Amino acid sequence: MLLVIFVIFGISIIMIFPAISEAQSEQKTFVTHSGAVVRTSGEVLDPLYTVSSVEFDPDQYLRNFEFGRLSISETGQTIRDYTIIAEDDKIQEISPGIFYNVWTFNGTVPGPTIRATEGDIVRVHFINNGSKEHTIHFHGIHPAGMDGVFEPVGGNGGQFIYEFEAGPVGVHPYHCHVMPLEEHIVHGLYGVFIVDPKEKRPPADEMVMVLNGLDTDFDTENNFYAVNTIPFYYQHHPIQINTNELIRVYVVNMVEFDPINNLHLHGNLYRYYPTGTDLVPSFYTDMITLSQTERGIMEFEYEYPGKYLFHAHKVEFSEKGWVGIFLVKDDPDKNSQKVEYGT
Ligand SMILES: [Cu+2]
DSSP: OOHHHHHHHHHHHHHHHHHHHHHHHHEEEEEOOOOOOEESSSEOOHHHHHHHHOOOOOHHHOOOOOOOOEEEOOTTTTEEEEEEEEEEEEEEETTTTTTEEEEETTBBSOOEEEEETTTEEEEEEEEEEEESBBOOOOOOOOOGGSSSSSSSSSSTEEEEEEEEEEEEEEEEEEEOOSSHHHHHHHHHHHHEEEOOOOOOOOOEEEEEEEEEEESSSSSSSEEEEEEESSSTTTHSOOOEEETTTTEEEEEOOOOOOSSEEEEETOOOOOOEEEOOOSOOOEEEEEEEEETOOOOOEEEBBBBSOOEEEOOOHHHHHHHHHOOOEEEEEEEGGGGGGGGOOOO
């Protein structure tokens, strides 16, 4: 009987105040420049141009390396062909309810991690499907004409082929170099380029961490910080590793606006190779400091299982998203599944 009264009461409330039940799922509706309609109950930052949105999986990005399409030159040199497409009209939900207009290489921020061996011919087929001019500027050694600075590639299908010999050994960023540079980088046009030594580094569980920030209110200060774009992602989805297994992290700092960033590992220390150019580590530490595009390789093993934090020791950054967890599992059989690379 009581239930019936409640149901009748509930229905009459909805009949008298129909807006109440709708208000809870109220959505904003936007008409984009292309005429498409977007609905969201979240905030929308920066103009929307299209409805295409980014599908970015930080778990997948973490251990994904692109070795290119392989061929051999007449002189016997390995050629690696990659295709990178720039776009500047994607929408990404970078935090629950926060939608941001990201500029992407191959549809994501960061763009693909491309990988070659020292001395290979790297050939990047660049297509600019954005509305603005873009380029790819690789850090490393290459001819002036391949530097991605003075030859902006026009939007709406402009093309350029970057070709150079991979080197030096290490981990290098690549990014768009069109002015105003800050805008092009902050919106997400960057990625990682790894050059392996001819005699490979020891097998390891390898991963890429791009430290980045998001200025969502355009006041040239970051509102969010992250490792691999999504704030707090690896805190909610800990990175699973094994005890006594060699872990190798390629870390690149792409945070703009803030002069420095840093990386602190809990319950452990790592061997650190600045820029990865030397095969002998320079430091044994739990703390590195990185300025813009500074990068390096960290190597470590965990002896004891459990959860360990890694984060910016600049506490403001970690509290705004730049924090993660390694979940170390005791799995002695895992050694047979070590990641092979350089093929
Ligand atoms: Cu650009």
